[in-house]
Ligand SMILES: CC(C)[C@H](C(=O)O)[C@@H](O)C(=O)O
């Protein structure tokens with residue numbers, strides 16, 4: 001089969017360690033399934049600031065653009081937190097999303113059996129929770145005009161939140177498509193009782209809904225959604241929302257599963273191109289010690305195989321291998337009950353490779 | 357003592373029922389403590405739309421302005437949800453906040469002993485949770501310029517989020533004051549890695565912090581806060597944040613206590629003036645049936661006594677009376693384990709009155 005090109009961004013903190021394990025998995029998938037991959041590493045985030053003076057070097061963007069998909073470890077850390085805006089990893093993150101047209105961020109929030117008890121929610125409330133937050137990723141207040149000005153009440157800061165019909169329609173369509181392939185339920189989250197952008201959002205979602213008669217649509221106000229995620233998490237299937245609300249709600253949803261360290265995410269644009277990364281951060285406190293859990297990154301690779309390449313067999317094989325290794329009782333220290341029996345990052349990677 | 361004037365807004369749904377019980381409590385406090393109150397009722401919200409053609413009639417605003425404090429039941433309901441903006445209860449709510457200069461919304465989120473099990477969180481996680489969200493209430497994206505325009509990608513909607521130094525400083529000061537009288541911990545929540553308003557917010561909060569050396573300040577990003585509220589709710593003391601984030605986080609915090617139906621809130625401006633209301637909504641589904649729980653409204657009155665009038669004795673007496681009635685096992689149906697033994701709205705009010 002055709003050679004697929006994957007841009008690999010190891011990033012900061014535990015990023016390089018977890019990405020290294022995902023690359024082992026990539027290799028064994030080639031051998032087992034006959035797919036062919038070519039990888040190219042690129043600097044991004046804090047390490048790019050250190051080595052190239054910018055979080056998103058032009059060369060990195062070129063590598064990503066010429067690839068079919070991007071695998072990202074994690075970026076950021078306290079070292080760069082007090083830098084001026086242009087020299088911060090987040091700026092690179094926003095830049096790469098915009099430059100690659102990744103307007104949609106999918107964050108599945110599922111409960112892993114072996115982590116059922118890790119949630120702070122009662123098990124009976126969590127039971128059956130399996131939802132996806134579809135977050136708009138290149139619009140809204142993140143990308144609107146920002147400035148300072150003098151006012152009569154001292155200096156004033158301004159952020160602008162804008163959404164146009166095209167932006168809302170494409171993310172809405174994607175969410176309806178996803179919901180149609182799942183349990184057929186879509187919750188569109190907005191603040192239409194206050195925001196003009198939310199009123200436009202709701203109008204467009206209602207219009208798009210006409211094309212998806214088999215998907216049941218509800219509108220939920222963002223404050224109410226923050227509550228309902230706690231009260232009835234298992235009743236959600238797909239949640240679609242704008243950038244800022246999605247940032248907050250996807251983190252709340254991930255955390256309530258108790259499985260945040262194991263969750264994968266995908267950022268997609270038009271077509272099949274996508275950037276895949278674990279939901280967890282760069283965890284600088286444990287970086288370089290072989291303690292990190294590579295599973296979320298490995299599952300992000302599985303998501304890439306499914307969503308970008310259509311390699312469902314390989315995606316399913318990776319997911320099954322992860323489940324098998326967990327079922328056999330192997331745990332990295334973050335998810336180990338008995339920390340003294342915890343295995344290392346690379347041991348976990350090797351076990352998953354062996355199981356594939 | 358001096359006569360205090362209270363504007364009473366019963367509002368919609370269960371509003372009139374719960375407010376009636378609070379008025380009974382007001383009366384008995386006069387008798388027991390010798391305070392003197394004068395009440396004046398005003399139309400607001402849905403009922404004002406129906407009777408006066410506007411959610412916030414000028415007369416209502418006059419009554420509120422000439423009063424020392426406002427007691428509000430609840431507003432809104434499906435009847436008015438599809439009205440044009442100018443004829444919606446929310447518009448009245450935003451209007452009254454702005455007109456009365458209520459820039460600060462205090463929402464204590466505490467766990468009631470009798471409701472410990474009502475939370476979806478595990479009891480050991482919830483243990484000791486007692487926090488206040490201090491939400492900025494008259495600025496930010498709620499009150500910024502809003503409009504539609506044509507763009508190359510179809511119609512576009514715009515909301516503007518602005519904060520000036522004065523607005524941030526007054527709410528920050530209030531939050532530090534409150535934290536200083538509590539456990540001395542303040543979490544300031546923003547999205548300073550993305551928003552200009554958040555960067556201004558953080559700068560001002562850091563500046564104000566210099567005047568409160570005994571308060572321990574931490575900065576928490578809003579997405580992280582949505583997670584930490586779930587992971588370690590009891591570690592928060594006071595949370596201060598801007599309008600939109602406060603809307604979302606205060607609802608999340610209230611819901612995780614499991615006690616949302618019993619929580620009081622205060623909206624304050626400069627000086628001692630305040631508007632007090634239960635955190636719960638108008639619950640149109642159970643309106644007029646004597647099923648509503650008046651405790652949150654009665655505790656809102658206690659908050660008024662404490663914060664606006666400085667009547668700590670009466671405030672404490674009301675709170676003790678509520679605790680005593682609950683300890684004796686009396687429950688309205690919303691909090692009753694055995695619904696067949698539930699008492700009515702007015703029975704609950706009468707028991708609390710008797711206990712005072
Ligand atoms: C780092 C930050 C800019 C980013 C965001 O807010 O989008 C992060 O929180 C995320 O969710 O990917």
Ligand SMILES: CC(C)[C@H](C(=O)O)[C@@H](O)C(=O)O
Nearest residue numbers: 193194223446447449450603
């Ligand atoms: C009804 C709505 C406008 C209001 C708000 O968002 O402020 C409500 O959610 C609240 O929190 O009081």
